[in-house]
Amino acid sequence: MDVTPSPDPLRIAVAGAGYWGKNLVRNFAQLRVLHTICDSSEATLKAQAVLYPGVHTTTSYDAVLADEAIQGVVLATPAVRHHEQARAALLAGKHVFVEKPLALSPEQGEELVALAHEHGLVLMVGHILEYHPAVTLLHKLVQAGELGQVRYLYSNRLNLGKVRTEENILWSFAPHDIAVITRLVGSAPLSVSASGGAYLQRDIADVTVTNLVFPGDVRAHIFVSWLHPSKEQKLVVVGDRKMAVFDDTVREGKLKLYDKGIEWQAGLPVPRQTAETTLYLPDSEPMRLECEHFLACIREGRQPLTDGASGLRVLRVLDACQRSLEQRGAPVSVGTLERWNVGTLERSNAGTYFVHPTAVIDAGAEIGEGSKIWHFSHVMAGVRLGRGCNLGQNVFVASGVTLGDNVKVQNNVSLYTGVVVEDDAFLGPSMVFTNVVNPRSHVSRKDEYKATHVGRGATIGANATIVCGVTLGDYAFVGAGAVVTRDVPPHALVHGNPARLRGWVCQCGVKLDFTGQDPAQATCSACGRSYTRQGENVRQVSP
Numbered sequence: 001m002d003v004t005p006s007p008d009p010l011r012i013a014v015a016g017a018g019y020w021g022k023n024l025v026r027n028f029a030q031l032r033v034l035h036t037i038c039d040s041s042e043a044t045l046k047a048q049a050v051l052y053p054g055v056h057t058t059t060s061y062d063a064v065l066a067d068e069a070i071q072g073v074v075l076a077t078p079a080v081r082h083h084e085q086a087r088a089a090l091l092a093g094k095h096v097f098v099e100k101p102l103a104l105s106p107e108q109g110e111e112l113v114a115l116a117h118e119h120g121l122v123l124m125v126g127h128i129l130e131y132h133p134a135v136t137l138l139h140k141l142v143q144a145g146e147l148g149q150v151r152y153l154y155s156n157r158l159n160l161g162k163v164r165t166e167e168n169i170l171w172s173f174a175p176h177d178i179a180v181i182t183r184l185v186g187s188a189p190l191s192v193s194a195s196g197g198a199y200l201q202r203d204i205a206d207v208t209v210t211n212l213v214f215p216g217d218v219r220a221h222i223f224v225s226w227l228h229p230s231k232e233q234k235l236v237v238v239g240d241r242k243m244a245v246f247d248d249t250v251r252e253g254k255l256k257l258y259d260k261g262i263e264w265q266a267g268l269p270v271p272r273q274t275a276e277t278t279l280y281l282p283d284s285e286p287m288r289l290e291c292e293h294f295l296a297c298i299r300e301g302r303q304p305l306t307d308g309a310s311g312l313r314v315l316r317v318l319d320a321c322q323r324s325l326e327q328r329g330a331p332v333s334v335g336t337l338e339r340w341n342v343g344t345l346e347r348s349n350a351g352t353y354f355v356h357p358t359a360v361i362d363a364g365a366e367i368g369e370g371s372k373i374w375h376f377s378h379v380m381a382g383v384r385l386g387r388g389c390n391l392g393q394n395v396f397v398a399s400g401v402t403l404g405d406n407v408k409v410q411n412n413v414s415l416y417t418g419v420v421v422e423d424d425a426f427l428g429p430s431m432v433f434t435n436v437v438n439p440r441s442h443v444s445r446k447d448e449y450k451a452t453h454v455g456r457g458a459t460i461g462a463n464a465t466i467v468c469g470v471t472l473g474d475y476a477f478v479g480a481g482a483v484v485t486r487d488v489p490p491h492a493l494v495h496g497n498p499a500r501l502r503g504w505v506c507q508c509g510v511k512l513d514f515t516g517q518d519p520a521q522a523t524c525s526a527c528g529r530s531y532t533r534q535g536e537n538v539r540q541v542s543p
Contacts (some may be wrong), residue, residue, distance in 0.1 A: 010295055011035035011181050017083065018046050019074030019162065020099065028074065029055065029289040035273045038064050060087065065092040072122075072298055075099060078166045083108040090115040090123070097294045099126040100175040101318060103309035105169075109315045113308040113357055122297045124304040125311030127179040127269070131290040133281040134246045134255040136182055138237065141257070142184050147239025152179050153220040155235045158228035168205040170194065170321055173224035177235070178314045179306065181212070181220050184237060186315065186363035186381070189214050194321040195329035199227060207521045210321050212333075253278040307358075368405065386423065404456070418468065421454040428462040428480065435468045455490065457507060464499075477505045491531070491538040504538050512538075 013036035014025045016387045021039075028034040029044040029052050029357040036050050036056040064070060065088055072095040075085050083103035089096045091110065102125045103109045115124035129135050142150060164172050182188060189212040195206030207225040214220070231320040233248040241256040259274040306312075317334055324332040353371040355361055361373065364381030371389040373379060377390070382399035389403055397403070401415045404423035409415070413427050416435040421427070435449045450469035454460070458472045459478035472478065476488045479495025479502075488494050493503040493511065504512040506524035514522045514533055523530045530541045 006149065007331060010072065010298060011040060011070050012072045012074060012295075012350045013067070013070045014076065015061055015064065016078075016099075017044050018077035018216060021074075022048070023287055024074055024076050024291065025052070027285075027288050029360050030288075031295065032289060033295060035070055036064055036067065038511070043095075061088075065089060065094065071095060072097065072294070073212070074294075076126075079104060079171065080166050081092065083112065086112050086123070090119055090121055093121070095122040095124075095294075095298050097124045097543070098311075100179075100311070100314070101125075101167075101171055102308065102315050104171075106312065106316050106319050109308070109312040110357060113312050116308050122294070122304060123308035123311075124294050124297065125306045125308065126290065126313075127306040127310065127314065128286050128290050129180050130183065130306050131293065132248070132286040133284055133289075134248070134279075137255060137279060137281065138235075138244055138246060139184060140243065142237065142239075146242060146257070147237060147244060148241030150185060150237060150239050150486055151219060152218070152235065152238040153184065155220070155222045156232050157222070157224045158230070158232040159226055160228055160231075161226055163200060163206070163226050165201065165204070168196075168208070169224050169226055170196070170205060170208045170210070170325065171318060173226070174208070174210065174222050174321070174496065175314050175318060176494065177222045177224070178317050179310070180235065182313065182317065185214050185218055185220070187215055189220075189317060191331045192317060192320045193329050193331045194324040196325055205325060208321075210324075212317075254281060255279045275493065309355075312357075360392075392429075410462070416449075418449045418451045419454070420451065422456040422458075422474075423459040425454050426459045427454075428460050428464065430463050431460045432463075432465040433468070434465070437468060459509065461495075475507050477509065489536045489538065492536070501536070504531070504533065507540065 009446045010033045012019060012028050012033045014028060015038040017025050017037050017039045023035065025037055025048060034052065034055050037043050037045060038058050038061055040059055042059065049057050058064065064073060075082060075098040077085060080100055086096050086098045103112060112123060123427060141495040157173045157177060191213050192210060194208055195209040196205040198205050200206055206227045210222045212220045231249055235246040237244045243260055245256050247254055257277040257279060260272055260484040273465050282317060282445065287503040293304060320332045320334045324330055353367045353369060355373045356375050358375050359373045360378040362379065362381040365379045365383045366388030367385045368389060370386035370387050371385055373391045375393040377391050377395040379385065379397045380399040382398045384402045384403035386403055387406065388406045391409045394412045395409050396414040398415060398417045398418045401419050401422045403513040405422050407421050408502060409427045410429040412430040414433065416433055418435045419433050433452055436445045437450065439445065452466055452468050454473050455474035457475040460466065460478045463480055464478050464482045466484045470484055470487050471493065472488045475491050478484055478499065481496040482495045482499040483497045484526065491504050492501055493505050494501055504514065506512055506523060506527060506529055508527045510524055512524060512531055520533050531538055532541050
């Protein structure tokens, strides 16, 4: 094979050239970026050297890390070594593509995600199914609502061998299915239960069945085994409008759409049977697409589809499944929502934004360039967050909330549906928005939510409460602990319970003095801006 280096300056090393690694070696060689093959077996290296003359070979992983010509390391080594080797590569300044699972514990995964972010490096996990054209199209169909509301998913991944000794079938086969199912559903499972049996080796499960319960009572199950008479790799997605089947073992018709379901007629459930549709898929090798994606992310400085955060999400589900398996199928919580979405430096259409590893960003939230979301915060689907915003610790933003550019939200603030915050506003620590005038626990009033509008540049002090339905004018200033029950005019200073008008403030936040010779005129003592006042109407007359 011709592996003459291309003009591309990228140079990649693949560590582990055995059962799976040899396929990665082949792809990176075809992409003409393969620099070094590393393996502990001299015989394996000799065989690879014949196939790829001119490519460096070594049994020393340390030598790979010390080679400054190598920008990226691909790890296809045993799972038990993933954390140690990925960590060493990141500390050596190398971009890392590590086969699944990312590590063998969430704590190890968290360390790798943090290291990659700290050093500005790409960390990608080999969840190859997410690059399969069938899964890509299936995700688009689900997102577009073609199947309606997804209700139930199940996946079978069955084969005879290859039996592992380092990890059980759950950790070997199920990561693929967990990665795809959680992305299709768009959230973490609330709980899992897993049961199985170890028949070949003590304490190493050969067969497991896992049940996952998601928000909205969406359910899924995953059946994996390496003790099965025939190979089966099938994913079924059942929606309330249509169903889809992805069968990766057939040569043709891997993805089919079924316009089938249950309809109620005269109070009775009646199956709806119509024709199936075989969907066209490009003839692309998923591993080739995966390898190209890794290279593109390094070149363009963006996060992979299956980045470290994605791998850590899967790892947390796996960890919960393992604990359930050890407890003979007892349900195990995957963790609080704040533990689920473990972002790092993410990519939006506009650019990059930062998400702390403990924050939750639901699929469908729009985050602007340069924004930062800190510890234990949760941004729901349907939120629009502008550029340069900063959300402190333990901030909750409900679906439908809109924040403009450069909005600062301090710790322990909840923004409920109906809140609109314009550019440059400041929401102080532990301030409170309400969204219902007369809430009762036993009375649902979601259709009575009232809108609250925070004007451009407005400030709300610590522990203030904003009763729903009011508007804070541009550059209004609400004092700490105030309870706002009615609209606040632009530039007004209010405080107290209930909040009352106490004066006026400049755009820069300094109090204005309208007690001079002309009580209708004031000039800011700090920035020099001039204002005019007529009753409760204050406006700026000079910049």
